Amino acid sequence: MGIYDEDLDRNAANYQPLTPLSHLSRAAQIHPERIAIIHGSLRRTYRDFYARSRRLASALAQRGIGRGDTVAVMLSNTPAMLEAHHGVPMAGAVLLSINTRLDAEIIAFQLDHSETKIVVVDREFSAVMAAALDKARVTPLVVDYDDPDFPEDAPAKKGQPIGSLEWEALLAEGDPAFEWHMPTDEWDAISLNYTSGTTGNPKGVVYHHRGAALMGYANIVAAGMTGHPVYLWTLPMFHCNGWCFPWTLALQAGTHVCLRWVRPKAVYDAIADHGVTHLCGAPIVMATLVNADEADKRDFSHTVTFNTAAAPPPQSVLAGMRDAGFAVNHLYGLTETYGPAVVNAWKAEWDALDGPGQAAKKARQGVRYPALEDLAVMDAETMEKVPADGETIGEVMFRGNIVMRGYLKNPGASAEAFRGGWFHSGDLGVCHEDGYIELKDRAKDIIISGGENISSIEVENALYQHPAVQTAAVVARHDDKWGEVPLAFVELKPGRQVTAEELIAHCREKLARFKCPKEIRFAEVPKTSTGKIQKYVLRKMTEE
Template identity: 45%
Template sequence: MGRVYTLGSSTTALAPNVPPMLELQFGVPMAGAIICNLNTRLDHNMLSTLLKHSEAKILFVDHKLLSVVEEAIDLLERMHSKHPRVVVISEPGGSGCEYESLVSSGVTEFSIIRPNNECDPISLNYTSGTTSRPKGIVYSYRGAYLSALASVFIRGGTNICLRRCDPEDIFDNIMNHNVTHMDGAPTVLNMIVNSLLTNQKPLPHKVEILTGGAPPPPTIISKIEELGFQVRHVYGLTETFGPATLNLWKPEWDRLPCEEQMEIRARQGVQIFVTEEIDVKDPITMESIKRDGKSLGEIMIRGNTVMSGYLKDLKATEEAFAGGWFRSGDLAVKHPDGYIEVKDRCKDIIISGGENISTIEMETVIYNHPGVLEVAVVARPDDYWGQTPCAFVKLKDNVDVDERDIIEHCRDHMPHFMAPRTVVFDDLPRNSTGKVQKFVLREKAKLMGSLSY
């Protein structure tokens, strides 16, 4: 494969978690190229945009995703834009396995092409685009090396590749391969908890599960731990090479009531050893906030495990690093023990009658309703209050719940001004990574108009 690439070439990969995808993470940089992993849920329009933006020379694609690639390339050709050479990853033993043919034609005595500088780019990663179009995030060799110090490989572990995220497959692989650790977004935890009882096999031992993204509700954490998992909450962004903090459990917390333990488990924790600095600061004064669990600030990070910048977007890069720290856009508090707890995205906080309302806190309360499967809360514009909370709720199958039930449940468990004034029952729109597209919901809430006249 070393003959195909030259230093500075960009190579994209569009495949689920299959062995060739894992091999590419090592093989492409060793050949002196930049690896760019694309999300398998992209449609052909977004895929063509990212292929053009990344200036990819080669695209490795799983055979089951070939049709969307063909549509994207057709679109690029109609725009008279260059497109990458396509290499198909077929099933083991399948015919026309171009990827395996390419690998087998490589030179065994090939020498690794090393970077000229540790700050050279090793990979390009796109954000999920929950609030805007995806940005191309550039990682350095140094950052990747430091992040790898916390990986499963450096500890001698084995990576089990799952083509699809399915509760039955997850339990089967844990049993068959003696899995001890796994990663999963809160949506995966929710999927496992609400899966068929026949899929929820008794685990032979505790399985530690790292979860990040939107804070999982304590209810979900409690239920999944009843199944034999032990939840460890991490926090990070694409811009920080993934996890920057870890909720390290303290032995004395074992003596706390179960409800308090679940609340602590939902915190984002303290910085991991490869993160140089992380703090919660006032975004205007850049002063650290008080460690009182109440004062709100923005999570900021700096160090070698922060991106080099956004590809072809100097303005966004300068804005992200204003003040010498990477600004996460996440609002949080810091507890007396130094543990960070995310309260909301800067863009998601609701200001109603001058009061700040955390959508995460509201979602946690609504999740506790026995009939709720998923929930997302956004601001609905209001002529009198400025904004009021609007909850979009997806119910579990065969439950009879109405708007008044949800509102009364909230009023019973939180200050009345925080309870939603509007409840909409519907499926939640998600992006290519499975994250809820709150900007879509905000637009829906905006179109509803004001409740006050």
């Protein structure tokens, strides 16, 4: 031991666990009257936001919810979702945000696997949640959320209440001055996010308080959120906890502008009326804004930062966004890395490049996030870094405090993901001479459609359930709107007939609608001598 190891121990005065919950308490103390949340006609201050989050924590605690208990929510981008992100972990519990596009079977699986104690459901999704609860083994307390600003001309309608309690009634049970729990340890779980359905190994990704807190600081830096940021919720909060932005904004006492549905007019109105400075989303959101009807567009004098991930945006979309007043910030990450863990840090000298030159730079995923300790492209077998030549392909790997704790109840999958002391992304890419990485393929055949991951295996399994299908292979096809969509190559059994429309309808009975193939091609599926499907041949056929 050295002199710095003697009598300099941790204690309550000099060491506290990191948690993003402290961001909200600080914002409420410093800026109690500042507007924290805008939703339709609602304006909620930081004082009220903090008090309501504490009410929720108090009400949950009174109902026996504590450390390690799962509280599931199926909510749109509404004030209740922001309150849940704070109130649930303030009670020591773990927040499971369910993808609102999933089908009942997968929802039931997630409820059972996470041993959910309480479910909060927006009435827009009450029908599918009711069907899921009928299939699930767990019997959680069900709480309805009735959005008072649900628009009358909405593209969807409210369903009937299915719970025994309403959201406001639950909060009324709680104490706004509740002494909420700091985590016992910053390694404590704060949230759970699922990456797959019922097929294969369950992949429940567990986040900890430390990672969520550090992501807040990293998001501020990577997105340039100085001053008073006004953030528009075009990214679903169920997706990697909204890339941790529900917790991030309080660091700068920023304003959340909620948005139930992403519609061009609503986005432009929010930017012009509320001074939105930042938003996030998949390339489809950019395309929606660029291609909006002129009647839906609004003029605004300031530059808006648009953080995008998934497939690199086409050059035409980048040019259109620039002309419309948006600065595009390209990110990359996975559910296992709390959302974005790589940023395309733009260099001033690249501004002198022509359009294609800038697009080539913008298409690269980039360098490690401020809170990530290491990022590399490595040979998955030797665990050696590949040459930084922009040509040698390896697996993209991560190491640091914004990597998940692991997969819930799946030690085998966790051990494989962390093999060799690195998180294996399953994505293949190259490293350029300047250290910027660029993805080249997806080792796990994941299709990214509108920012959502679709497992090709899950779609193939649905196709195989049709009696006329002998062989099915699903790959990604480029789509100007969604980025990528599933394309299925199908071989039929001898003597059997079925149309593409019938197969797509069949898939819709088995899968969430966004996972279904957008196109069916009847053709002989190329295979190796051992019968393994050659997907690289299908991808080439698709590109041609």
